[in-house]
Amino acid sequence: MTHSFKPRAVVAGLAAITATAALGIGSITMAGAQAPATTSSVVLGVGANASQRVVSWYTSANTAQSVQVAPTAALINGEFPAGATTFTATIAANTVNGGFNGHAVLSGLQENTAYSYRVGSEGSWSATYSFKTQTFKGEFDFLFYGDPQIGSSGDTTKDGLGWEDTLKVSTAANPNAELLVSGGDQVETANTESQWDAFLKSDTLRQYPWAATIGNHDVGGKAYDQHFWTPNTDRSADYYSGSTSTQSGGDYFYVYKDVLFIHLNSNAYSAAKDSAHVKYVTDTVNAHGSEAKYTVLVFHHAIYSPAAHANDSDNKGRRQDFPTAFSNLGVDLVLAGHDHSYSRSYALKNGQKTNAAEQPGAASVVTGPGGVIYVTGNSASGSKYYDLTKPVAGEFGPDPLNPNSHYANSVENQEHVRTYVKVQVRNDKLVVENVRSGTCAAPNAAVERGNVSWCGPDSGATAAQPVGSVVDKVTIHAAEANTDGQVGGSVPATLSLTLGTPPTFGAFAPGVEKEYTATTDATVISTAGDAALTVSDPGHLTNGAFSLPEPLSVAFSKFAWTAPVSNDKVNVSFKQLIKASDALRTGAYTKSLTFTLSTTNP
Numbered sequence: 302m303t304h305s306f307k308p309r310a311v312v313a314g315l316a317a318i319t320a321t322a323a324l325g326i327g328s329i330t331m332a333g334a335q336a337p338a339t340t341s342s343v344v345l346g347v348g349a350n351a352s353q354r355v356v357s358w359y360t361s362a363n364t365a366q367s368v369q370v371a372p373t374a375a376l377i378n379g380e381f382p383a384g385a386t387t388f389t390a391t392i393a394a395n396t397v398n399g400g401f402n403g404h405a406v407l408s409g410l411q412e413n414t415a416y417s418y419r420v421g422s423e424g425s426w427s428a429t430y431s432f433k434t435q436t437f438k439g440e441f442d443f444l445f446y447g448d449p450q451i452g453s454s455g456d457t458t459k460d461g462l463g464w465e466d467t468l469k470v471s472t473a474a475n476p477n478a479e480l481l482v483s484g485g486d487q488v489e490t491a492n493t494e495s496q497w498d499a500f501l502k503s504d505t506l507r508q509y510p511w512a513a514t515i516g517n518h519d520v521g522g523k524a525y526d527q528h529f530w531t532p533n534t535d536r537s538a539d540y541y542s543g544s545t546s547t548q549s550g551g552d553y554f555y556v557y558k559d560v561l562f563i564h565l566n567s568n569a570y571s572a573a574k575d576s577a578h579v580k581y582v583t584d585t586v587n588a589h590g591s592e593a594k595y596t597v598l599v600f601h602h603a604i605y606s607p608a609a610h611a612n613d614s615d616n617k618g619r620r621q622d623f624p625t626a627f628s629n630l631g632v633d634l635v636l637a638g639h640d641h642s643y644s645r646s647y648a649l650k651n652g653q654k655t656n657a658a659e660q661p662g663a664a665s666v667v668t669g670p671g672g673v674i675y676v677t678g679n680s681a682s683g684s685k686y687y688d689l690t691k692p693v694a695g696e697f698g699p700d701p702l703n704p705n706s707h708y709a710n711s712v713e714n715q716e717h718v719r720t721y722v723k724v725q726v727r728n729d730k731l732v733v734e735n736v737r738s739g740t741c742a743a744p745n746a747a748v749e750r751g752n753v754s755w756c757g758p759d760s761g762a763t764a765a766q767p768v769g770s771v772v773d774k775v776t777i778h779a780a781e782a783n784t785d786g787q788v789g790g791s792v793p794a795t796l797s798l799t800l801g802t803p804p805t806f807g808a809f810a811p812g813v814e815k816e817y818t819a820t821t822d823a824t825v826i827s828t829a830g831d832a833a834l835t836v837s838d839p840g841h842l843t844n845g846a847f848s849l850p851e852p853l854s855v856a857f858s859k860f861a862w863t864a865p866v867s868n869d870k871v872n873v874s875f876k877q878l879i880k881a882s883d884a885l886r887t888g889a890y891t892k893s894l895t896f897t898l899s900t901t902n903p
């Protein structure tokens with residue numbers, strides 16, 4: 302015990318001194334003044350960046366505590382070395398359920414290192430846990446889990462077993478995954494500690510950092526905030542659904558390698574609170590977007606959820622309030638839960654498909670500028686499943702390509718088996734998979750308890766697929782291989798070498814209605830499994846400050862390939878309507894266009 306505590310120990314009174322002496326320790330310490338603090342509910346959390354971790358825990362007393370950390374290689378027979386690093390904890394009184402909570406930020410970690418750690422203080426350390434760091438920049442994998450919601454089946458033990466099993470199965474299959482990302486609803490009832498105990502039982506949550514997200518079942522009290530300390534958290538009232546003194550929440554972010562993650566407390570919703578979230582995302586992307594390649598948003602209430610919550614009024618509000626902002630901000634992926642079923646959206650720009658030709662279940666998608674993929678996580682614990690719902694015309698309506706599915710979604714799935722989502726972050730793509738972590742067999746609480754009547758694909762008509770099998774997999778590419786070209790009106794412009802002869806409409810005759818046409822070709826070479834040709838919004842031809850009243854239109858004879866091609870010629874046709882009353886200015890009307898050939902399955 303440190304020297305500075307001695308005067309306080311003396312002041313603590315004779316009883317303390319007597320007790321210490323009776324134990325024969327021979328020194329007067331705070332530990333002698335009271336029972337050592339016990340610790341529980343230790344959980345490893347995500348830090349502000351890849352070189353940090355956060356450890357949070359519950360403790361019985363407000364004593365001086367810390368997290369002791371050392372490279373595992375430096376431990377001798379399980380003993381921490383004298384030079385182990387100590388991170389002093391912040392201890393705060395719990396506002397519900399008694400006791401205290403502690404946390405410490407572990408900073409300055411080294412790359413590619415296995416660490417061991419324990420929490421508490423001399424004489425009352427927790428068990429020793431471990432985690433590893435990898436490189437601090439570049440590619441990585443993370444796992445995403447929808448609604449464990451422990452206790453929601455009506456059997457906390459069974460729910461906990463399913464959750465433990467999903468954690469085990471998913472990390473065994475992906476031992477190098479670097480983050481476990483929450484879709485919210487850790488527990489059924491916000492302040493029920495027995496549910497938190499079951500949620501936190503697996504040592505996997507002391508080994509891999511948990512990136513918490515608050516769900517509607519976590520928000521009714523302070524236990525969530527007591528269990529999880531999160532970095533860069535804005536606890537303004539706008540990011541709470543109720544009083545900040547009785548509700549958990551806040552919005553937070555971190556930059557983990559190539560991804561800027563932003564977690565929102567979507568329990569705070571209203572037009573005003575949605576716009577506050579948008580401001581948070583905007584400010585965060587503006588301040589930190591350049592530090593990462595991708596932006597991933599995480600919040601509980603899925604916008605394009607395929608099941609029971611598809612047409613909830615708050616969701617309808619979010620579908621108005623969020624998509625255009627997310628597109629404008631260059632968000633790549635939105636991960637959510639709440640609907641206990643899986644969905645993967647088409648590439649959506651401002652809430653609409655970016656490419657009308659994108660097929661349901663496409664294995665490869667080019668999002669293009671403004672394109673966002675929205676994923677809803679199914680139950681990771683098996684505690685509760687919602688069945689897919691029929692799209693409601695006029696609300697979250699049917700997909701013309703697959704009327705059983707909602708218009709925004711490429712894939713919707715519910716089999717009443719546990720799943721998790723794996724995301725591979727790569728230099729040139731994101732790969733998103735929904736993977737089965739269970740079968741119809743136990744642990745599968747909702748099935749075991751008869752809360753649902755069938756199990757397996759096709760509403761139970763098909764036998765359950767094995768653990769580790771893939772429900773859905775998509776490779777997401779941003780647009781690549783851009784080629785700038787120009788199309789001209791009365792004066793021909795220049796196209797790039799990958800395009801054919803520059804098109805020209807010839808001279809526009811004022812005062813005469815006529816549709817002018819021009820064509821060129823594009824030569825496509827692709828060694829990829831598929832490819833897509835797109836063009837930027839043609840807009841209007843301009844001549845200085847003057848633009849033609851009617852828009853330019855561009856069409857391709859072919860814009861999608863499902864196999865490699867060499868020197869495939871595509872006819873590119875341009876149309877420009879000039880009306881009799883259109884005023885024309887002498888000179889050249891031109892427009893720069895960007896043609897994009899995207900290889901989506903290299």
Ligand SMILES: [Fe+2]
Nearest residue numbers: 448450486639
């Ligand atoms: Fe839930």
